[in-house]
Amino acid sequence: MTKAELIEEVSRVVEMTRKDSEVIVEAIFDSVVKSLRGGDKIEIRGFGSFRTRQRQPRVGRNPKTGARVEVPAKRIPYFKPSKELKDLVNHDHASAGGETAPGGSA
Numbered sequence: 001m002t003k004a005e006l007i008e009e010v011s012r013v014v015e016m017t018r019k020d021s022e023v024i025v026e027a028i029f030d031s032v033v034k035s036l037r038g039g040d041k042i043e044i045r046g047f048g049s050f051r052t053r054q055r056q057p058r059v060g061r062n063p064k065t066g067a068r069v070e071v072p073a074k075r076i077p078y079f080k081p082s083k084e085l086k087d088l089v090n091h092d093h094a095s096a097g098g099e100t101a102p103g104g105s106a
Helices: 003-014 020-038 082-098
Strands: 042-044 049-054 058-061 068-071 074-081
Touching: 003 020, 003 082, 020 042, 020 049
Parallel strands: none
Antiparallel strands: 042 049, 049 074, 058 068
């Protein structure tokens, strides 16, 4: 799903204009970025959590020339899905094939 598709879905579900839905989606994304920049953790119950992780500096190689390149330390965003989200994804995947779970009654 792209950002534009997400905006369309929000617009359809809450029966708002596309422009209003775009403002809402942008506000959510901006809030997430601002919190991560500030070092905060974002936890959305039933969905997952966003946080940053610190990467240590390292020596890499330029793939074209083979020259050594110093890669500085940096923070990277990280998403950890909740157990509920994992279960929903796996449950929907199993039911989409039309198969019953092992041990289920027929």
